[in-house]
Amino acid sequence: MPLPTKTPLSDSLKQILKQGVDAIDTPALVVDIDAMMRNLSRMAEFAKKHDIRWRPHAKMHKSSALAKLQMQAGAVGVCVQKTAEAEAMVAGGVNDVYISNEVIAPHKLARVAALAHRLAADNGQLAIAVDSMEGIRRLAQAMNDARHAAGNAAVIDVFVEIDVGQGRCGVTPGRQAVDLAQEIRRHAALRFAGLQAYHGRAQHVRSAQERRDLISVVVQDVTFTRRLIEAEGIPVELVTGAGTGSMVCESASGVFGELQAGSFLFMDVDYALNERDPAQPHFEHALFVKSQVISTGLQHAVCDAGHKCHAIDSGLPRVVPLEDGAQLEYANGGDEHGILKPRDPAQRLARLGEIVWLVPGHCDPTVNLHNHMIGVAGGLKQGRVERIIRVDARGALT
Amino acid sequence: MPLPTKTPLSDSLKQILKQGVDAIDTPALVVDIDAMMRNLSRMAEFAKKHDIRWRPHAKMHKSSALAKLQMQAGAVGVCVQKTAEAEAMVAGGVNDVYISNEVIAPHKLARVAALAHRLAADNGQLAIAVDSMEGIRRLAQAMNDARHAAGNAAVIDVFVEIDVGQGRCGVTPGRQAVDLAQEIRRHAALRFAGLQAYHGRAQHVRSAQERRDLISVVVQDVTFTRRLIEAEGIPVELVTGAGTGSMVCESASGVFGELQAGSFLFMDVDYALNERDPAQPHFEHALFVKSQVISTGLQHAVCDAGHKCHAIDSGLPRVVPLEDGAQLEYANGGDEHGILKPRDPAQRLARLGEIVWLVPGHCDPTVNLHNHMIGVAGGLKQGRVERIIRVDARGALT
Numbered sequence: 001m002p003l004p005t006k007t008p009l010s011d012s013l014k015q016i017l018k019q020g021v022d023a024i025d026t027p028a029l030v031v032d033i034d035a036m037m038r039n040l041s042r043m044a045e046f047a048k049k050h051d052i053r054w055r056p057h058a059k060m061h062k063s064s065a066l067a068k069l070q071m072q073a074g075a076v077g078v079c080v081q082k083t084a085e086a087e088a089m090v091a092g093g094v095n096d097v098y099i100s101n102e103v104i105a106p107h108k109l110a111r112v113a114a115l116a117h118r119l120a121a122d123n124g125q126l127a128i129a130v131d132s133m134e135g136i137r138r139l140a141q142a143m144n145d146a147r148h149a150a151g152n153a154a155v156i157d158v159f160v161e162i163d164v165g166q167g168r169c170g171v172t173p174g175r176q177a178v179d180l181a182q183e184i185r186r187h188a189a190l191r192f193a194g195l196q197a198y199h200g201r202a203q204h205v206r207s208a209q210e211r212r213d214l215i216s217v218v219v220q221d222v223t224f225t226r227r228l229i230e231a232e233g234i235p236v237e238l239v240t241g242a243g244t245g246s247m248v249c250e251s252a253s254g255v256f257g258e259l260q261a262g263s264f265l266f267m268d269v270d271y272a273l274n275e276r277d278p279a280q281p282h283f284e285h286a287l288f289v290k291s292q293v294i295s296t297g298l299q300h301a302v303c304d305a306g307h308k309c310h311a312i313d314s315g316l317p318r319v320v321p322l323e324d325g326a327q328l329e330y331a332n333g334g335d336e337h338g339i340l341k342p343r344d345p346a347q348r349l350a351r352l353g354e355i356v357w358l359v360p361g362h363c364d365p366t367v368n369l370h371n372h373m374i375g376v377a378g379g380l381k382q383g384r385v386e387r388i389i390r391v392d393a394r395g396a397l398t
Numbered sequence: 399m400p401l402p403t404k405t406p407l408s409d410s411l412k413q414i415l416k417q418g419v420d421a422i423d424t425p426a427l428v429v430d431i432d433a434m435m436r437n438l439s440r441m442a443e444f445a446k447k448h449d450i451r452w453r454p455h456a457k458m459h460k461s462s463a464l465a466k467l468q469m470q471a472g473a474v475g476v477c478v479q480k481t482a483e484a485e486a487m488v489a490g491g492v493n494d495v496y497i498s499n500e501v502i503a504p505h506k507l508a509r510v511a512a513l514a515h516r517l518a519a520d521n522g523q524l525a526i527a528v529d530s531m532e533g534i535r536r537l538a539q540a541m542n543d544a545r546h547a548a549g550n551a552a553v554i555d556v557f558v559e560i561d562v563g564q565g566r567c568g569v570t571p572g573r574q575a576v577d578l579a580q581e582i583r584r585h586a587a588l589r590f591a592g593l594q595a596y597h598g599r600a601q602h603v604r605s606a607q608e609r610r611d612l613i614s615v616v617v618q619d620v621t622f623t624r625r626l627i628e629a630e631g632i633p634v635e636l637v638t639g640a641g642t643g644s645m646v647c648e649s650a651s652g653v654f655g656e657l658q659a660g661s662f663l664f665m666d667v668d669y670a671l672n673e674r675d676p677a678q679p680h681f682e683h684a685l686f687v688k689s690q691v692i693s694t695g696l697q698h699a700v701c702d703a704g705h706k707c708h709a710i711d712s713g714l715p716r717v718v719p720l721e722d723g724a725q726l727e728y729a730n731g732g733d734e735h736g737i738l739k740p741r742d743p744a745q746r747l748a749r750l751g752e753i754v755w756l757v758p759g760h761c762d763p764t765v766n767l768h769n770h771m772i773g774v775a776g777g778l779k780q781g782r783v784e785r786i787i788r789v790d791a792r793g794a795l796t
Binding site for chain 1: 400402405408409423424425426457479480499500501502503505506529530532533561565566567568570598690691692693694695696698700705706707709710711730731732733734735737750751762763766767768769793795796
């Protein structure tokens with residue numbers, strides 16, 4: 001199974017390396033490397049302090065380079081949602097990947113199984129989530145088929161996903177999960193690795209107390225299910241889950257052994273609107289869109305960044321205050337434009353040609369719109385282009 | 399100035415050519431080629447009947463192959479919103495491109511000017527919109543600089559954009575437009591080509607009568623401005639604008655000479671919600687997301703297509719009725735998932751592994767999420783893969 005190959009950087013991208021931020025064409029996705037590294041350190045410290053593994057979700061940055069950076073900082077590996085994302089991570093040199101999602105199509109399970117064998121032969125490992133008998137049997141079949149092709153006998157870690165309030169994938173906590181764990185153990189190529197329990201909606205509940213309340217229900221669901229499974233003599237080695245919004249709760253639960261939080265690295269507007277739990281490290285905005293004003297009217301200006309450039313599913317971007325402190329509000333101007341108005345009508349408009357920095361509303365789908373992120377060190381407005389970060393799993397949908 | 403190069407098709411994509419639709423991995427963006435060709439014929443007929451030029455907007459399909467197909471059917475060229483889109487179109491063999499948007503950055507205007515010279519040397523032509531004195535002067539400077547580099551003296555067509563109700567780019571109809579037209583004529587490398595007048599918001603007003611009312615104001619604004627310019631002895635050769643929602647009004651106006659409608663080719667859910675004007679051709683849905691059910695609960699199913707796969711800025715996708723007529727509603731399941739429930743609670747759920755076809759809410763930003771569209775002929779569910787359509791201007795943001 002051939003893995004995706006990298007396309008070379010274009011000359012125009014190579015030319016901006018080591019240049020000042022002025023050299024970055026607009027619109028562009030820019031990472032404040034210093035802020036990102038501070039976020040990374042704070043996450044590593046937090047996990048160490050709470051003696052919990054962290055496996056950040058690469059669905060957010062879709063970059064094997066950032067995945068490896070996270071593993072150097074102490075992450076045990078990364079999560080992904082898609083088989084194609086896993087392939088891109090492995091092609092980029094990441095050797096410990098967990099597909100925290102269900103895969104049902106036999107030809108896609110064949111890719112999963114091939115990847116598991118490839119990683120096993122390379123001292124790495126692949127894991128996957130399941131929530132149905134049919135899914136387990138198809139996965140086992142694919143693993144057996146791949147063993148014959150690969151010539152080695154890999155085992156894949158399998159987590160049973162329980163629905164802890166998200167209302168999406170996962171079985172109801174309780175008996176069904178026991179049945180699935182038992183089924184997994186009937187197949188030599190599968191290893192029951194534990195429970196997947198992620199409450200996506202809870203991440204964006206604004207009140208810290210309400211998030212704690214929601215996760216306390218999650219913890220009860222997990223505990224109840226784990227006991228049922230263990231009562232059958234089946235050890236539940238690991239419970240994995242949590243996001244940037246709720247991770248302090250899962251960490252303190254004594255039940256979760258692994259955090260999947262991913263957005264902490266970049267922090268978007270949506271997460272910044274959450275009331276911060278006192279136990280949560282301070283994460284800074286590290287992802288920005290550099291944009292330019294291309295038109296001005298009597299009461300508004302128009303910049304060149306619309307929602308083909310930053311995702312608006314979780315709200316509009318926030319505008320970084322201009323050099324002189326002027327504050328702007330961003331309004332939706334469609335696919336290619338943003339409408340900028342002064343927050344206070346007495347303040348000045350943005351000027352024709354002026355550079356405007358935006359903080360995206362939601363980092364995951366924003367990153368997925370770009371082939372590259374431009375890493376700047378030394379400050380967003382005065383810094384230099386330090387590196388080009390490939391989004392090598394961009395568009396990896398299958 | 400090097401133009402973007404094409405990456406070769408992957409082996410897995412080549413393998414599905416001439417195969418049945420079952421061979422298409424999910425999620426994938428699929429074009430019903432037969433429906434698309436019918437839409438194209440109806441548009442060509444409509445333009446012929448109303449004796450009006452059409453220059454469809456390639457911001458929608460971002461494909462040079464589809465641009466050329468449209469020109470074979472009678473389109474005079476295409477519109478784009480971005481310089482990088484123009485470059486991708488030219489690299490793909492399209493020789494008549496209009497950037498219906500403002501460009502202000504000098505290095506980007508240098509690219510515009512280089513492209514204008516390249517096209518002029520090749521019997522093609524480039525046009526651009528402006529809405530400021532500064533923009534005109536910078537464009538003229540860039541054209542002069544490029545002339546020295548290119549060794550030929552190209553002239554670029556320049557349209558003055560007036561704001562006819564969208565509240566985005568463009569000057570107020572009237573005197574300002576006259577000033578800009580006069581400024582354009584002071585520069586030998588620029589040719590005043592007419593007026594750009596597009597009312598984006600009017601496209602999605604549901605009532606046909608209300609759209610007519612809005613466009614009648616547009617027509618007054620254009621007529622008033624054109625008279626003022628002509629009173630200065632400056633001919634206004636062409637007024638260009640209109641979208642799929644309002645094109646019957648601009649066509650009937652006697653003022654507009656060119657239609658920019660693009661979405662007619664694919665027709666999304668948002669446009670289908672418009673009350674159809676009796677004069678408007680019937681355009682069919684031709685763009686779909688093929689998706690698969692990967693998880694089922696007691697009251698819902700989950701498919702593998704979330705909003706990294708189809709844009710939700712203009713609403714959620716519609717689900718094509720299942721083989722047995724069962725009707726499903728799509729609810730937002732986040733970046734990678736869609737939640738499917740029966741429209742009528744008495745009807746069956748989607749089954750694990752079942753294929754579900756979605757009609758995207760908004761075609762433009764949906765196409766921009768994909769590297770390829772898979773063209774199917776002979777019916778969406780029983781047909782064969784006829785061609786792979788590259789989205790060669792995908793992510794062309796600058």
